[in-house]
Amino acid sequence: MALSEDPGGSLYLPKLAELLKVEPLSAKERLFQLRLSDGSRLDHKPGQFVEISVFGIGEAPMSISSSPTRGDLFELAVRAVGNLTRALHRLQPGDIVGIRGPFGNGFPVSELLRRDLLLVAGGIGLCPLRSMIQYAIDKREQFGRIILLYGCRQPAEQLFRGELREWRQRPDIEILESADRCPVDVAWEGSLGAITTLFPQLDIDPAKTTALVVGPPVMYRFVVAECLGKGVAKDQILLSLERRMKCGIGLCGHCQINNTYVCLDGPVFSYAELSKLREAEV
Ligand SMILES: Cc1cc2nc3c(=O)[nH]c(=O)nc-3n(C[C@H](O)[C@H](O)[C@H](O)COP(=O)(O)OP(=O)(O)OC[C@H]3O[C@@H](n4cnc5c(N)ncnc54)[C@H](O)[C@@H]3O)c2cc1C
Numbered sequence: 001m002a003l004s005e006d007p008g009g010s011l012y013l014p015k016l017a018e019l020l021k022v023e024p025l026s027a028k029e030r031l032f033q034l035r036l037s038d039g040s041r042l043d044h045k046p047g048q049f050v051e052i053s054v055f056g057i058g059e060a061p062m063s064i065s066s067s068p069t070r071g072d073l074f075e076l077a078v079r080a081v082g083n084l085t086r087a088l089h090r091l092q093p094g095d096i097v098g099i100r101g102p103f104g105n106g107f108p109v110s111e112l113l114r115r116d117l118l119l120v121a122g123g124i125g126l127c128p129l130r131s132m133i134q135y136a137i138d139k140r141e142q143f144g145r146i147i148l149l150y151g152c153r154q155p156a157e158q159l160f161r162g163e164l165r166e167w168r169q170r171p172d173i174e175i176l177e178s179a180d181r182c183p184v185d186v187a188w189e190g191s192l193g194a195i196t197t198l199f200p201q202l203d204i205d206p207a208k209t210t211a212l213v214v215g216p217p218v219m220y221r222f223v224v225a226e227c228l229g230k231g232v233a234k235d236q237i238l239l240s241l242e243r244r245m246k247c248g249i250g251l252c253g254h255c256q257i258n259n260t261y262v263c264l265d266g267p268v269f270s271y272a273e274l275s276k277l278r279e280a281e282v
């Protein structure tokens with residue numbers, strides 16, 4: 001919903017949500033399963049985000065990491081980095097948080113139908129992409145190939161390991177994994193090196209492929225170059241930008257790049273669009 005459609009300012013009012021499950025994903029990330037306390041559905045699209053608040057501490061944007069096809073509950077995967085995220089990590093099932101949203105454009109799901117999806121996730125970038133992967137799995141016949149390239153710093157930092165195991169066993173998902181480094185006593189069947197080391201193994205039909213890329217900003221330039229090198233068109237390379245955000249609804253200007261509000265017009269942009277935004281630095 002745009003601000004112009006919200007004259008009463010309800011977009012600023014968090015809804016209450018109950019934490020149903022809190023599970024460790026790795027040493028730094030936890031998965032939170034939530035339900036809105038008024039019984040309504042979040043009604044989000046893959047790639048959108050919410051503003052989550054811990055009362056008395058503050059608010060932060062978080063990608064929704066589950067698919068809307070998975071029922072009334074939704075999930076957020078949170079890395080503890082500062083005040084708000086550390087406070088979230090201290091919460092337990094039964095605790096109440098505030099939720100605003102869903103916000104942002106999300107992935108253009110209807111334009112992705114029948115396309116081959118090349119999902120490129122760096123580290124915590126798997127969180128928003130997981131929503132899209134679950135969506136495509138649940139509507140499998142509506143999509144072409146599903147190819148996931150997942151890179152992490154070391155194997156112990158992989159997120160959603162149980163789900164990855166299930167995806168690896170499916171004949172209709174192709175997964176290539178990389179780790180920057182791996183301790184000698186850890187078994188690792190993926191590639192060693194940056195995520196770009198996976199591209200030479202890729203055989204895609206660029207005319208049918210849309211790349212969805214989410215990861216740390218440093219990854220984007222190199223991954224975009226690899227996608228272009230494979231022949232994927234600039235408007236078929238989609239990147240999710242993680243800018244500093246406050247309001248999430250196009251009011252405060254924190255996320256602004258030129259005339260574009262990342263919270264409202266993004267966070268998902270095609271490389272063709274981003275090339276025109278001078279400060280986007282991809
Ligand atoms: C659209 C969007 C989606 C996001 N999705 C997720 C997600 O799914 N999971 C997740 O764990 N995090 C996600 N983030 C990042 C998350 O919002 C920040 O980590 C959070 O705001 C930090 O709040 P804090 O109070 O804990 O940290 P602070 O005390 O504010 O900061 C602690 C440290 O984190 C850094 N930091 C703060 N905000 C950001 C940011 N936006 N990007 C990078 N570094 C930051 C600061 O520079 C500082 O070093 C997302 C951000 C955006 C904009």
Ligand code: FES
Nearest residue numbers: 246248252253263
């Ligand atoms: S976060 Fe306030 S304008 Fe985007």
